[in-house]
Amino acid sequence: MPLRPATALAMAALACVLAGPPTSQSLAATDQPPAASLEIPAxxxxxLRKVVQQEVALISLRSQNGRHAGIAQAEIDALDKQWRDETKAATQPLIAQLMxxxxxxxxxxxxxRSLGLFVEIFVMDEKGLNVGxxxxxxxxxxGDEDKYLKTFAIGPDAVHYGEVEYDDTYKIQKQQVSFPIVDPADGKALGAVTFEINLTELERRS
Structure with missing residues (x-):
């Protein structure tokens, strides 16, 4: 979908901070993990807060929060089980709808557009259910994981850093960072987002 002007500007700003010439080694950069002291800078x-706090995210979160306002835990568990089952099935209606x-x-x-910097991105609503x-x-x-319990459940300014992991397939270090997505209208958290960062690529660009 075409990017709105504000979104394009935010992406350009992020590119200015992180830009490095892309190479064919962006994902499989090294056979050895980078230094353990590597951290995601503040x-x-x-x-990342700027590039994700866009109209498409805000509208999607408000809409799903409204639909799930009275959802029971049993229904959440059933949806989660359906999703897990669909990841191993040929027919995937719930996954297809969300993707x-x-x-x-x-x-x-x-x-x-991140050229290998982002391994994965996902947004969750106020119940901890995926939105995109x-x-x-x-x-x-x-909703039962720290990416939700230590972000949305804490407050709008919370940030949670996951453990650094080594991906033996791509020979990279990676780490998740999660934080709330805030409604600019009232300053309250609508949901949360998790970015999984390729630390090896981040180090290459530094």
Whole structure:
């Protein structure tokens, strides 16, 4: 989908902070993990807040929060089980519906524009249920995980950093960072987002 002017400017600002000439080694950059001391800088998190707090995310979150306002935990569990089952099935109606949403299209485009920096991006609503994602996640409900419990459940300014992991397939270090998506109208959190960052690519650009 075409990017709105504000979105394009935010993406350009992020590119200015992180830009490095792309190479064919962006994902498989090294056979050895980078230094364990590598961290996601706060400036990057600030930029990520800007590029994700866009109209497509805000509208999607408000809409899904309204639909799920009275959802029971049993229904959440059933949806999560359906999603998990669909990841191993040929027919995937719930996954197809979510992957075809405007927000998922936006996140897929954002991941592609990062040129290997973003491994995965997904947005969750106020219940912890996925609203949009750049690729198929292993589960649909994040409400029992720290990416939700230590962000949306804490407050608008919360940030949670996951453990650094080594991906042996791509030979990269990666780490998740999660934070709330805030409604500019009232300053309250509408949901949360998780970015999985390719630390090896981030180090290459530094």
């Amino acid at each position: 400036a990057l998190v600030d930029d 075809g949403s405007p927000l998922s299209s936006y996140l897929i485009d954002m991941k592609a 994602q750049s690729s198929i996640t292993s589960d649909y409900w994040q």
